[in-house]
Amino acid sequence: MTFEEALAVFVGRHVEVLQPNQFIQGTLVSSSGGILAVDTVSTNYIPTTQRVNISTGSVALVRILPQ
Structure with missing residues (x-):
């Protein structure tokens, strides 16, 4: 499983x-x-508020916030 696949499960969630x-x-x-x-x-x-596209290569941390 890649990093992108792991995060795809959390689409729609609030993140940092x-x-x-x-x-x-x-x-x-x-x-x-x-x-x-x-x-x-x-x-x-x-x-x-705007949509931001982020290269996964530049990501140090993604925190999935509770709903």
Whole structure:
């Protein structure tokens, strides 16, 4: 099982994604082809809600939040 396949089980869940240079919170929309798509929540880092595509190679940690 690949990293993307493991995360695909959690599509629709709230997640926190940590990269070396940023922290992203939102809802996991998809996980395939080496890309995670997350609909972000508004934070100080990203002032408006938007979809962010994240390369799995740059991900240090993904935390799946309780529902």
